[in-house]
Amino acid sequence: MTNLYRALTPAAEAAFSDGVFEADFTSSQERDWLDSGLLELVPRRYRVLSDNYELPKDNTFVATMLVEIEQALVGAGHIERVDDEPSEEDEDEPEDEPVEEAEASATQEES
Amino acid sequence: MSAFTLTDAYVSINGVVLSDHGNSVTVEDNRETKDFTAFGATSKAVGKGLGDAKITVRLFQDFASGKTHATLQPLIGSTTPVTIEVRATSAARSATNPAAVMSALLFTYNFLQGDIGEPSMTTAEFSNASQAGMTYPTA
Numbered sequence: 001m002t003n004l005y006r007a008l009t010p011a012a013e014a015a016f017s018d019g020v021f022e023a024d025f026t027s028s029q030e031r032d033w034l035d036s037g038l039l040e041l042v043p044r045r046y047r048v049l050s051d052n053y054e055l056p057k058d059n060t061f062v063a064t065m066l067v068e069i070e071q072a073l074v075g076a077g078h079i080e081r082v083d084d085e086p087s088e089e090d091e092d093e094p095e096d097e098p099v100e101e102a103e104a105s106a107t108q109e110e111s
Numbered sequence: 112m113s114a115f116t117l118t119d120a121y122v123s124i125n126g127v128v129l130s131d132h133g134n135s136v137t138v139e140d141n142r143e144t145k146d147f148t149a150f151g152a153t154s155k156a157v158g159k160g161l162g163d164a165k166i167t168v169r170l171f172q173d174f175a176s177g178k179t180h181a182t183l184q185p186l187i188g189s190t191t192p193v194t195i196e197v198r199a200t201s202a203a204r205s206a207t208n209p210a211a212v213m214s215a216l217l218f219t220y221n222f223l224q225g226d227i228g229e230p231s232m233t234t235a236e237f238s239n240a241s242q243a244g245m246t247y248p249t250a
Contacts, residue, residue: 031191050176050177053177054127069193076182
């Protein structure tokens with residue numbers, strides 16, 4: 001399962017990405033990178049699905065979770081991700097599709 | 112709080128409250144015993160070594176989503192410590208209802224144990240996984 005990270009040094013940005021990026025680290029890789037101070041976890045939003053989590057069912061909350069913690073809670077059906085994509089700093093990312101093409105494809109779908 | 116009967120203990124594992132599936136909990140906060148007895152002594156001199164902590168919970172097994180097995184099974188394969196909290200009652204933490212909290216790894220998970228005609232129980236043993244050891248917050 002992937003997690004959201006932010007590179008904290010120029011060296012880490014060169015190795016990974018500027019700003020927020022998604023990566024599929026193992027738990028030990030994640031621990032090494034976080035302990036090194038080169039990366040930090042980025043908070044993401046979750047929704048409570050079960051009736052025995054520490055927050056009430058259907059509540060949403062923002063948290064940073066280590067990959068194994070998140071896997072355990074998501075796999076057990078306690079929480080789910082609300083936003084699967086970076087929500088904090090993804091405004092800088094360029095649009096993949098020009099506006100005209102997007103409109104054209106939308107029109108095709110409608111017809 | 113005076114002496115009391117344990118009826119409403121609170122058990123939270125990785126943020127998941129499993130009190131309604133538990134019927135036994137043991138919180139252990141230990142220090143190793145070290146022998147400092149030297150020649151000439153007439154009695155043993157002992158001191159404390161490293162600390163250790165352990166929480167053992169006995170739970171009714173439940174394979175439904177979000178219940179006992181679904182919550183514990185991922186933790187036995189995990190190397191990331193989780194927070195486990197135990198209180199004498201389900202009331203909020205306070206001076207008269209302190210919590211025992213530790214960052215722990217699950218070292219023993221008995222998937223199935225029991226006898227014919229008896230409720231299916233499981234025992235989970237968590238051991239300390241941080242330098243903080245067992246803490247006892249009241250707020």
